[in-house]
Amino acid sequence: MERISVFGYGTTTRPIVKLLNTQGIVCAIFDDVFKQASHDQEGNALLPSSWFDPQTSDLEILSPGIPPSHPLLQKAKHPISEYDYFYDQFSPEYNPQSIWISGTNGKTTTTEMLTLLLKDQGAKSGGNIGTPLAELYRQKPPLWVLETSSFTLHYTHRAYPTFYLLLPVREDHISWHTSFEAYVQAKLKPLLIMQQDTFALLPQEFAHRYEAKNFLGKAFYYQDIQTLAQDVGVDTHALHFKGPFLLDALLALQAAKIFSSRIDTTLLNTFKIGQHRMEEFHDSKGRLWVDDSKGTNVDATLEALKSYADKKIFLILGGDDKGADLRPIFELARGLDIEIFAIGSNEEKLCVLAREYACVLHPCAELKNAVNAIKERLGRDGVGLLSPAAASLDQFSSYKERGELFCQYVTEEE
CATH class of the missing domain: 3.40.1190.10 (Mur-like, catalytic domain)
Structure with a gap:
C-alpha cells in the first residue's frame, strides 16, 4: 500500500486525510504544532515536522501555506499539491x-x-x-x-x-x-x-x-x-x-x-458582498465605520482609501505585511485628509514611513487601542476605516476575528 505523508494539518488537508481513511489508507501527518508523536482515532500518525523521513514516504501531499523554504520541503522526494493529487484521481x-x-x-x-x-x-x-x-x-x-x-x-x-x-x-x-x-x-x-x-x-x-x-x-x-x-x-x-x-x-x-x-x-444583482470586505456600518452616534479586515495587502487598502477620499479618514493600518512595500499607501495619504492608527508587528515600520512622508500617525499597538483613539476624534463627516494592508496572524486567528473584534470594539460602551 502506498505510504502517504501529509505536510500541514489545516483546512485543505484534513478533508483529504478523511477521504484517504475511507479508502483504507492511514497517513503520517507532519505539522509544526505537533511537539511529540501521537495518533488520532483513525490511526493517523501525528508527528513533529522534524520527524519526517523521506525513506518512509511514497507521496507527500502539501498544505499550500507551507513555504518552499520549510525544512519539510527540503527533505520531500515526492511533493504534490492537492490540485495535482485530485487531477490524478480523475477518470x-x-x-x-x-x-x-x-x-x-x-x-x-x-x-x-x-x-x-x-x-x-x-x-x-x-x-x-x-x-x-x-x-x-x-x-x-x-x-x-x-x-x-x-x-x-x-x-x-x-x-x-x-x-x-x-x-x-x-x-x-x-x-x-x-x-x-x-x-x-x-x-x-x-x-x-x-x-x-x-x-x-x-x-x-x-x-x-x-x-x-x-x-x-x-x-x-x-x-x-x-x-x-x-x-x-x-x-x-x-x-x-x-x-x-x-x-x-x-x-x-x-x-x-x-x-x-x-x-x-x-x-x-442578487449577490451579496461577503463580510469584512468594505462593509459599512454606523455606531449609535451615526458615525460611519468600515470593516475592510479582508484588505490584507497594499492594493486592497489603496482601493479602500480611494473609495472614501472625500472624507476625513481615520485609518487602522498594520499587522504582518508579508514583506510588501507600503510606500504607495503613504504616497496616496499625502493627498488625503487622513490620520493613521498603527497596530501589529509592523508598527515600527509604519512609524518610520509616516515620518518620511510627514503623515499623522498614532502608534496604538493593538486594535482596541486604535478604535478607542478614533472614537475620540471621529465626527459624522469622517470615516473610521479598518483596512490594514496586512495579514492578521500576528495578533489574531484570522482576518474574520480581526473584523469581528473591530465591530465589537466600535459598538461597545456606547
Missing part, C-alpha cells in the same frame, strides 16, 4: 470541468459571483473557499469553480483548468515567494500547463509575457472597467456594485459569457 467516469480564479484581490467575491451565474450548470465553488477539494471529489459536481492561491499554483505541475480567470496582480506575499516576479510567475504558471480547447481571461498588461505568448488555448484580455463593460455588453449602471466589486462583477459576467455564451445581470 473517464468522472472528469469535471474546472474554472480557476486567481489574482491579488477579489478572488473570493469573483468566485462566488461566477458560481452563482453558472449554478444551472452544476457549478460548485471550492479551493480557498466553499467546499474542500476532497469533498468536491466525493460529491462529484460537473463544474468546479476554484479560488486558487499563488501558493497552490507554485506547487501545482500537472493539473490545469478548463478556464483560467486572473484578476489584477499587485504586490503581495513577497516574503513567501521571495520576489514580486516570482509571485507573478506563480500567477501565470497555469498558462504553461493548459492545453488546447482551454480559455483564459487575463489583464492586458500580461499579453507580452512569455507565459501568455506560449499559451495553447484562447486568451481574452481586459484593461479597465470601461473597456471590460463594453466587451461584456452591459451598462455599469445596471449593476448594483461599486468600487472594486464592480470589476469583480464584470469579470464574472465576462467569464460566464465566454464559458456559457450568456450573461444574467438580474441574477448577479
Whole structure:
C-alpha cells in the first residue's frame, strides 16, 4: 500500500486525510504544532515536522501555506499539491470541468459571483473557499469553480483548468515567494500547463509575457472597467456594485459569457458582498465605520482609501505585511485628509514611513487601542476605516476575528 505523508494539518488537508481513511489508507501527518508523536482515532500518525523521513514516504501531499523554504520541503522526494493529487484521481467516469480564479484581490467575491451565474450548470465553488477539494471529489459536481492561491499554483505541475480567470496582480506575499516576479510567475504558471480547447481571461498588461505568448488555448484580455463593460455588453449602471466589486462583477459576467455564451445581470444583482470586505456600518452616534479586515495587502487598502477620499479618514493600518512595500499607501495619504492608527508587528515600520512622508500617525499597538483613539476624534463627516494592508496572524486567528473584534470594539460602551 502506498505510504502517504501529509505536510500541514489545516483546512485543505484534513478533508483529504478523511477521504484517504475511507479508502483504507492511514497517513503520517507532519505539522509544526505537533511537539511529540501521537495518533488520532483513525490511526493517523501525528508527528513533529522534524520527524519526517523521506525513506518512509511514497507521496507527500502539501498544505499550500507551507513555504518552499520549510525544512519539510527540503527533505520531500515526492511533493504534490492537492490540485495535482485530485487531477490524478480523475477518470473517464468522472472528469469535471474546472474554472480557476486567481489574482491579488477579489478572488473570493469573483468566485462566488461566477458560481452563482453558472449554478444551472452544476457549478460548485471550492479551493480557498466553499467546499474542500476532497469533498468536491466525493460529491462529484460537473463544474468546479476554484479560488486558487499563488501558493497552490507554485506547487501545482500537472493539473490545469478548463478556464483560467486572473484578476489584477499587485504586490503581495513577497516574503513567501521571495520576489514580486516570482509571485507573478506563480500567477501565470497555469498558462504553461493548459492545453488546447482551454480559455483564459487575463489583464492586458500580461499579453507580452512569455507565459501568455506560449499559451495553447484562447486568451481574452481586459484593461479597465470601461473597456471590460463594453466587451461584456452591459451598462455599469445596471449593476448594483461599486468600487472594486464592480470589476469583480464584470469579470464574472465576462467569464460566464465566454464559458456559457450568456450573461444574467438580474441574477448577479442578487449577490451579496461577503463580510469584512468594505462593509459599512454606523455606531449609535451615526458615525460611519468600515470593516475592510479582508484588505490584507497594499492594493486592497489603496482601493479602500480611494473609495472614501472625500472624507476625513481615520485609518487602522498594520499587522504582518508579508514583506510588501507600503510606500504607495503613504504616497496616496499625502493627498488625503487622513490620520493613521498603527497596530501589529509592523508598527515600527509604519512609524518610520509616516515620518518620511510627514503623515499623522498614532502608534496604538493593538486594535482596541486604535478604535478607542478614533472614537475620540471621529465626527459624522469622517470615516473610521479598518483596512490594514496586512495579514492578521500576528495578533489574531484570522482576518474574520480581526473584523469581528473591530465591530465589537466600535459598538461597545456606547
